[in-house]
Amino acid sequence: MGESEGEPGVDFELKERAMDKAPVGITISDPSREDNPMIYANEAFERLTGYPRTEVLGRNCRFLQGAASAPEAIRQMSEAIAADEETTAELVNYRANGEAFWNEVTIAPLRDEDGTVTHYVGFQNDVTARKEAEFEVIQRTEDLEHLVRRINGLMKDVTERLMQSTSTEEDLRKVTERIAAADPYVFAWFGEPDLLSETVVPSSWAGEGDSLEGIEVAITDDDPTARAFDTRSVQTAPVDGTVCSDSLPSARSLAAVPVTYRETVYGVLTVYSDTDDVFDERETVVLEALGRTIGTAINARESRRILTADNIVVLEFEVSDPALFVVDLSAREDCRLEYHGSIDPENDALSMFFSTDAPRTRLVDLAEEAAEVDRATVISGDDEANLVEFRMAETSVVAELAERGVITRSIVAADGRAHITLELPSAVDARTIATLLRDRYTGTELVASRTRDRPATTKQEFIAGVEAQLTDRQVTALQKAYLSGYYAPNRSTTGDELAESMGISRATFHQHLRAAEQKLMAEFFDART
Known part of the structure; x- marks a missing residue:
């Protein structure tokens, strides 16, 4: 369907990701094909039914029905499809292992700009407990x-x-x-x-x-x-x-x-x-x-x-519990730490980068005593201003937030307190995130909560498009170079130092960096033509 003039567009890839992560089963079928087969099923549908997508695409959804499926509900759905109408029915369905469950099924027609039905979307929800x-x-x-x-x-x-x-x-x-x-x-x-x-x-x-x-x-x-x-x-x-x-x-x-x-x-x-x-x-x-x-x-x-949300939720927290490692470091060293970003390789631990005015040697020693930190490394700077990489343990709350789709926008720690700003996609429940932080860090306060519009193509979506073309090593080399000030006019770190922090040779580091730079520039300029 067309977008209204002046309204930001939401691209197909974003909608597909939103549907994939939705907590209810979602399917799309094509009535122009014989027997109206499914052409899409999200992850929740796989979890709900036990059938992998490879086994359900190309089939009509009736394969979930069985002996206890109510004929009235089946007839109701068939009549609604024949009349191009939306309907909701509850009936017994069967998982791949033969287990019966009650399925609340909502079916709605999708129409093109001319009003012609081109597809049907289905929502499946397990209501067995009720x-x-x-x-x-x-x-x-x-x-x-x-x-x-x-x-x-x-x-x-x-x-x-x-x-x-x-x-x-x-x-x-x-x-x-x-x-x-x-x-x-x-x-x-x-x-x-x-x-x-x-x-x-x-x-x-x-x-x-x-x-x-x-x-x-x-x-x-x-x-x-x-x-x-x-x-x-x-x-x-x-x-x-x-x-x-x-x-x-x-x-x-x-x-x-x-x-x-x-x-x-x-x-x-x-x-x-x-x-x-x-x-x-x-x-x-x-x-x-x-x-x-x-x-x-x-x-x-x-x-x-x-599926149609065009906004994100911004939450701001104040944390004073020293169990959060930057709170503890800011209090013990009387210093300020400011978050500059993170690297989350697919097969490695999350790394967070902070600038700080704390003396480098003692800060590293204290950081590695924290339960949340596996290793601390000074990337660049001197005893007055340093960029430090903290390699996080698996129990890190930042890693847990990232797994839930939450973006950590800023962390500023000073005088034994940290101010944290998080961005949540509309699919993530803000109450759950607030509870997670409060349970993890005693005395955590939510000091601000607001909703703001997001652009049609967000910064994260552009990054995701670029990262899809880069290897893990190329992403790490590019992020470390940027975060360490390698591209600054007064370069504060060298290729040798960055190569050492990655455990590779200088030549290999520059090979990864040049490849990443070329792909990044191609993505940027291709998007403008």
Whole structure:
């Protein structure tokens, strides 16, 4: 489809990478070919089904069906395809090893500029846990029949509201309204985590009670909502003494339900009743399933948004824990360290480059005592200004962030504190990254969080295009030459020094460097013609 005038384009390669890394299965089929075969399947589809791409491309997706696959769901999807319409169905599918699982399948037609359907995109999501929870409730003994009928109605209504809504905000508003209207509940609210203040803040509420505007629940509070967020499990308690008790005079008991999808906590749904004995084990099982249902719906919406997202998230942290090696070095040597980039070879350890005003010999000795550092090497400089390469251990948090697709934009350490700026692609959950740093370094504070647009072709994408043409040695030679000031007017390091740091001869170093320079210039000038 064409791009609107003035809007930045998103190239095919970027979209394909986004789809490959999406947490839900994504497939594309070609109806112009016989039997509408798949022509694309992402990594999540391989993990979900157990079939490698080489075995599924060129086949119709029906090979996942089996004896327990519902004919109604199969007919629903077939009719939607015949009518060129979008549809969502849930049915039993089978993995490559024969294991059955419940698959939530959404199929949508893709049209060209003339409105003609050229392909179909499919989203596959494993909802087995939710379905099993629903079946577990349905199959309870006779004394639970009333509960099952009531819960079935609630789950049905909530699911319908989730399917009919057009945004996450509308999702949550409709859910809280429906739950608050269901007997024996009297009030419900959904709270979202605020990363900066480390609180859970009400964003939607409904029922018999006052407004929750201005209320915040600190994540560290001894409050059932905070405990549900922290433990990712349903918490029940009397209302008296909780943060919202003054706003809910008729409520007597509550259940705080984490809304989750896999490792991500989207928030907490807190439900209230005007009696004391509602939230028993049977009720909390259902509420837990309801929390997963809402979390799955939010995740599915976010996953679809990834395909067209044109922005990135920027997070800034303050770290004072000496377990971060630059914090420890800046405090012990009373020095400043500033990050200048990193090298992450495919078959070698990550290396980080910092400039510093610390004396070189003592800094190297202290750095190699740190658990995060495997080796420290002075690349260039003197005792007043040095460029130091820190070869990181496998447990380095920077390496772990890189594996998650997070870009470390800057690290500045001084006086026993470090300011870290990270860039996250839209596919990476900011809450997960903040939790990772806080768990790793005690007292870590998130001091800024913002979203900014990214250009149609980002710096990282250009780099990726160049790196695809370079060998690991050529990338390392080029990065070390640049980071060490080799190209500066007043060259501060020599080819001999750089060759020694790589453990190769001077001639071999220059051979790698010249080859990398030639490919880089070719990429630059070819892109302009």
